[in-house]
Amino acid sequence: MSLLHIENLNVSLKVQNNDLLILEQFSLRMAENERLGLVGESGSGKSTLALAIMGLLSSNMKLTADYMNLDGEDLMKMSVEDRRCYISTKASIIFQDPLASLNPCFKISQQVNEILSLHAIRGKKLKHQTSVELLDAVAIRHPENVLKMYPYQLSGGMNQRVAIAIAMIGNPKLLIADEPTTSLDVTIQSQILKLLFEQKRSSQTGIILITHDFPLLAESTDKIGVIYSGQMMEHASTKNILKHPHHPYSRALLDSIPRMGQRHNKGSRLYSLGGQIPSLENTPVGCRLGPRCNKAVKQCVKPPQLTSIENHGKVRCHSPLYKNKELSRS
Amino acid sequence: MFRIFIRQILNLTSSFFLLCFFTFILCDYFFPEGLSFIIPIDSFNSSETGFLSQIILYFSRFFEYLSNVLTGRLGYSISRGISISDEIIHYLPASMELAFVTLALSLTFGLWLGTIAAKCKDKWQDKLILSVTLIGYSLPIFWWAMLLVLFFSMWLGITPVASRIGFEYDIDVVTGFLLFDSLLSPRYGFDAFISVIHHMILPVIVLGTIPLAAITRVTRSSMIKTLSEDYINNAIVRGIPTLSITWKHALRNAFEPILTSLSLQISSIITGAIITESIFAWPGAGKWLLEAVYRRDFPVIHGGLLITAGIVIFIYITLDYISMWLNPKLRDRSS
Amino acid sequence: MSTNFYIQAQIPSVYQKWWLDFKTNKLALNALVIFITILLIAIFANIIAPFDPTTQFENAAHRPPFWYNNGDGRFLLGTDDLGRDLFSRLVYGARLSLSLASLVVIVSSIIGISFGAFLAFSASWVDTPIMKIMSFILSLPSLLLAIVIVAIIGPGLPNAIYAVMLVLIPHFLISTRSAIKLELKNEYTTAMCLDGANQFQLLFYAILPNILPSLVLQMVVAFSTAILEIAALGFLGLGAQAPYPEWGTILSESYDYLVFAPWSVAVPGLAIFFTILSINLVAEGLRDVMNIEKHR
Numbered sequence: 006m007s008l009l010h011i012e013n014l015n016v017s018l019k020v021q022n023n024d025l026l027i028l029e030q031f032s033l034r035m036a037e038n039e040r041l042g043l044v045g046e047s048g049s050g051k052s053t054l055a056l057a058i059m060g061l062l063s064s065n066m067k068l069t070a071d072y073m074n075l076d077g078e079d080l081m082k083m084s085v086e087d088r089r090c091y092i093s094t095k096a097s098i099i100f101q102d103p104l105a106s107l108n109p110c111f112k113i114s115q116q117v118n119e120i121l122s123l124h125a126i127r128g129k130k131l132k133h134q135t136s137v138e139l140l141d142a143v144a145i146r147h148p149e150n151v152l153k154m155y156p157y158q159l160s161g162g163m164n165q166r167v168a169i170a171i172a173m174i175g176n177p178k179l180l181i182a183d184e185p186t187t188s189l190d191v192t193i194q195s196q197i198l199k200l201l202f203e204q205k206r207s208s209q210t211g212i213i214l215i216t217h218d219f220p221l222l223a224e225s226t227d228k229i230g231v232i233y234s235g236q237m238m239e240h241a242s243t244k245n246i247l248k249h250p251h252h253p254y255s256r257a258l259l260d261s262i263p264r265m266g267q268r269h270n271k272g273s274r275l276y277s278l279g280g281q282i283p284s285l286e287n288t289p290v291g292c293r294l295g296p297r298c299n300k301a302v303k304q305c306v307k308p309p310q311l312t313s314i315e316n317h318g319k320v321r322c323h324s325p326l327y328k329n330k331e332l333s334r335s
Numbered sequence: 336m337f338r339i340f341i342r343q344i345l346n347l348t349s350s351f352f353l354l355c356f357f358t359f360i361l362c363d364y365f366f367p368e369g370l371s372f373i374i375p376i377d378s379f380n381s382s383e384t385g386f387l388s389q390i391i392l393y394f395s396r397f398f399e400y401l402s403n404v405l406t407g408r409l410g411y412s413i414s415r416g417i418s419i420s421d422e423i424i425h426y427l428p429a430s431m432e433l434a435f436v437t438l439a440l441s442l443t444f445g446l447w448l449g450t451i452a453a454k455c456k457d458k459w460q461d462k463l464i465l466s467v468t469l470i471g472y473s474l475p476i477f478w479w480a481m482l483l484v485l486f487f488s489m490w491l492g493i494t495p496v497a498s499r500i501g502f503e504y505d506i507d508v509v510t511g512f513l514l515f516d517s518l519l520s521p522r523y524g525f526d527a528f529i530s531v532i533h534h535m536i537l538p539v540i541v542l543g544t545i546p547l548a549a550i551t552r553v554t555r556s557s558m559i560k561t562l563s564e565d566y567i568n569n570a571i572v573r574g575i576p577t578l579s580i581t582w583k584h585a586l587r588n589a590f591e592p593i594l595t596s597l598s599l600q601i602s603s604i605i606t607g608a609i610i611t612e613s614i615f616a617w618p619g620a621g622k623w624l625l626e627a628v629y630r631r632d633f634p635v636i637h638g639g640l641l642i643t644a645g646i647v648i649f650i651y652i653t654l655d656y657i658s659m660w661l662n663p664k665l666r667d668r669s670s
Numbered sequence: 671m672s673t674n675f676y677i678q679a680q681i682p683s684v685y686q687k688w689w690l691d692f693k694t695n696k697l698a699l700n701a702l703v704i705f706i707t708i709l710l711i712a713i714f715a716n717i718i719a720p721f722d723p724t725t726q727f728e729n730a731a732h733r734p735p736f737w738y739n740n741g742d743g744r745f746l747l748g749t750d751d752l753g754r755d756l757f758s759r760l761v762y763g764a765r766l767s768l769s770l771a772s773l774v775v776i777v778s779s780i781i782g783i784s785f786g787a788f789l790a791f792s793a794s795w796v797d798t799p800i801m802k803i804m805s806f807i808l809s810l811p812s813l814l815l816a817i818v819i820v821a822i823i824g825p826g827l828p829n830a831i832y833a834v835m836l837v838l839i840p841h842f843l844i845s846t847r848s849a850i851k852l853e854l855k856n857e858y859t860t861a862m863c864l865d866g867a868n869q870f871q872l873l874f875y876a877i878l879p880n881i882l883p884s885l886v887l888q889m890v891v892a893f894s895t896a897i898l899e900i901a902a903l904g905f906l907g908l909g910a911q912a913p914y915p916e917w918g919t920i921l922s923e924s925y926d927y928l929v930f931a932p933w934s935v936a937v938p939g940l941a942i943f944f945t946i947l948s949i950n951l952v953a954e955g956l957r958d959v960m961n962i963e964k965h966r
Contacts, residue, residue, distance in 0.1 A: 019656075021694075027409035059568075059572050060572075061568045061571065062571065063563070064456065064457075065457075089571060089572075090574065091575070092572065093571075093574030095575070096572075097572065097573070098568075098569070100565050100568075100569070102565060105564060105566055106565055106566055107569075108566045108570070108584055108587075108588065108635055109564055109566075109588065109662070110587040110588055110661065111584075112586075116399075119575065120573050120574075122574075123574050123575065125575065168569075171573065172572075244572045283487055298507060304340055350806075353802075354806075357803075372926070415922040432677060441773045466687065468951060469947070469954070470947065473894075473943060473946040473950045474948060475898055475901060475902070475942045475943060475946070476902075477902065477905045477918075477921060478921060478938075478939030478942060478943065479926060480934075480936075481928060481935050482930065482936070482938065482939070483922070485928055485929070485932055485935065489929050491926065514955060595755040598809065602809065602810065602811035602814075603811065604814065606813035606814055609813070609814065609817070609906075610902065610905070610906070611908070614925075624817075625817070625906065627821075628817055628818075628821040628908065630822070631821065631909070636818065636821050637823065640814075640818055643810075643811075643814065644810060646804075647809055647810055647811075648809075653810055
């Protein structure tokens with residue numbers, strides 16, 4: 006049974022008199038215990054997807070979907086309160102800004118204790134013990150001291166760890182991490198990522214890691230989804246995407262990563278995909294990558310559908326790369 | 336928090352000291368003969384003209400002034416001959432009673448309505464609250480008072496026109512607050528209390544309209560901003576009940592601008608009190624001060640202004656303390 | 671770089687964008703129209719008012735407005751206790767209120783903004799004590815201060831104007847100083863200094879355009895406050911004295927006849943109310959358009 010099954014999700018934003026489509030015909034299927042990485046440029050709609058799954062969209066956004074199943078239950082059929090209750094027991098989310106996930110007015114202990122009460126852990130002593138264990142599990146060195154502090158007194162890395170600890174209370178089945186390391190130092194990034202995936206291993210949690218940084222996903226994820234301008238462009242296992250990216254956009258993303266030791270000609274430019282992500286008011290007719298794609302053909306004025314490719318995954322393109330050709334990447 | 340408490344007390348005393356100093360300087364410059372009610376004018380005359388001795392003289396006069404002020408010897412009213420401090424003790428409780436009731440009600444309703452408006456943003460409740468508060472904010476207090484008196488007291492006859500309590504009641508002054516005194520008085524029982532409340536309805540509505548409007552708006556905007564923060568989303572997702580999110584998590588963070596607005600509203604209540612008291616013949620400090628201004632009764636003006644400024648300083652420092660208690664981030668700020 | 675497939679939409683300038691956004695706010699736009707109407711009435715008072723505001727008509731005291739049974743057709747909104755036409759008084763009162771309020775706002779904003787700018791740029795020791803004094807003055811109720819100033823210098827219209835001016839200056843001073851200090855923290859000002867700008871150039875070319883929205887908003891709000899305070903002082907008898915047709919003064923005269931002639935109380939008050947309401951609505955619209963935080 007799949008943990009998360011989204012079919013045809015559309016999220017639109019109402020601006021003055023227009024409805025801007027932020028996510029269009031988005032479909033995703035995620036198995037239990039799977040590690041999924043979602044990658045895309047800023048403005049591609051990845052964070053909106055996270056908010057849509059968790060039911061946190063603001064009131065001026067409209068969500069429609071054929072279905073949105075979380076661990077077997079269809080979220081579209083529930084009322085708002087029921088949905089909130091259900092999601093809070095099954096899924097958690099960690100945001101980009103660690104300071105923003107904790108309430109600045111309360112001590113860490115107060116915040117952790119509040120969530121523990123919600124998960125039926127009562128008694129001051131038991132709560133304290135559990136909090137210490139939780140903080141210990143996220144590699145915080147002096148948990149008793151940290152519990153007494155306010156979020157603004159801790160560093161970004163510490164706050165993010167606390168956020169992860171709180172997110173893991175109650176053993177959620179799905180953990181969404183929306184750019185958890187973007188605002189942290191590079192040295193802390195790998196520590197936090199390791200922590201995240203360790204959590205997953207010990208408690209059988211499915212993880213969606215959202216980022217704009219491709220190399221981060223290479224080691225830790227099972228599958229990768231590439232999002233561009235609100236649509237899923239490619240969804241395949243990590244090995245497959247890294248070896249043979251079928252979609253021109255995924256190819257471009259991988260090519261723009263500067264690699265050490267690769268022979269660049271002296272004085273040559275690093276590769277980058279020309280153009281800009283289209284604005285929501287002026288989306289291109291047909292394939293959204295059309296104007297920027299160097300493999301565009303006449304057919305590209307018709308919007309491509311997400312099609313499965315054998316031994317690979319799903320691609321949304323009229324002319325994917327490697328059409329039955331075994332080409333190894335240089 | 337104790338450290339902060341001490342710091343605030345120091346703030347309070349130094350501000351009050353500065354206030355007295357400035358008042359002294361201004362009065363000495365503009366109205367030197369006016370100060371004779373506090374310092375006998377030739378008590379510190381000296382034939383020495385050296386600069387240092389002039390300064391010492393000046394400061395001695397100031398300390399004489401300060402000691403008189405602090406012990407309550409503020410002189411006598413020119414027109415009525417009663418000691419100023421006696422008059423203050425007589426009139427101030429009436430104003431304070433009005434102010435407290437107004438402040439409590441406008442704060443309560445303001446927070447409540449503002450939160451409703453924030454949660455129902457852009458829906459009909461929000462639009463209604465916004466329009467009503469905008470109207471309330473733009474009403475000239477004196478006109479609003481007149482309209483209410485015309486409508487409710489004259490045409491409908493359901494509220495009294497003036498004074499704090501019906502003429503037939505003669506309440507002994509215990510605390511100065513008629514709300515309590517009427518309950519404590521053994522002779523009249525509950526009727527006196529009802530009469531006090533009855534007399535308070537219109538003045539409180541008039542005085543409280545602008546603060547209510549302002550507090551509602553500021554609560555609304557502050558809560559909208561706070562409710563869109565990530566940690567609120569987090570709280571929702573973690574399953575914390577909505578009521579707890581609104582009143583516990585969001586309000587504590589949203590409170591700072593509300594508190595700032597509150598201190599401004601207190602000033603506006605003091606201003607409004609002067610007008611309200613004169614229209615409703617409410618025997619309070621505002622009416623007393625206004626009459627002194629008409630009569631150019633300088634000692635009264637001086638005493639009234641000093642007390643008002645002192646109260647304002649006290650309220651500001653208290654509100655500052657409360658905001659530091661509510662938002663721990665502000666505690667480490669250097670004074 | 672790459673070829674441009676799509677024609678960029680026409681991007682309006684900042685001020686044009688403000689006006690376009692403002693136009694979409696129907697309420698604010700209507701309020702602006704109402705305010706401009708009142709302004710025109712004030713400017714063309716001589717033409718619009720049928721009578722002189724101080725002319726007393728015998729045997730015509732306390733006439734109700736023309737739609738009442740015993741109303742006189744000549745006096746559109748009735749007369750007051752001395753037989754003066756209320757409509758003409760209100761029209762001239764509009765001229766008085768609006769012109770005085772503009773004077774007050776212009777003078778106090780010039781003084782307040784220049785001093786605020788001076789303080790923001792100077793690093794001298796006078797900054798701290800002046801700020802402390804100004805914040806203290808700001809914390810005191812403005813009407814109270816105005817009353818005390820009038821008490822010291824005596825009642826009357828000119829003195830009331832001085833009082834309101836004095837009371838408004840600290841507002842401009844403090845907000846200008848804070849706004850400039852905030853802008854100075856931004857790096858573009860450092861960049862301009864490194865480019866060789868002196869303080870005046872920095873002020874006029876870099877900082878002023880950025881603080882202009884909040885300054886303009888403050889002036890609009892100060893305008894409505896000034897109208898209200900002049901009217902309040904007039905009502906209390908400390909401002910415009912009889913027979914000036916100042917709205918507040920008219921109200922205080924009419925209060926004695928509240929039950930007897932309610933229109934003489936309702937109508938002047940409505941005039942003040944609508945003027946202030948329209949200014950506040952315009953200020954709200956401006957605030958939304960210029961994206962300024964709602965503080966007060």
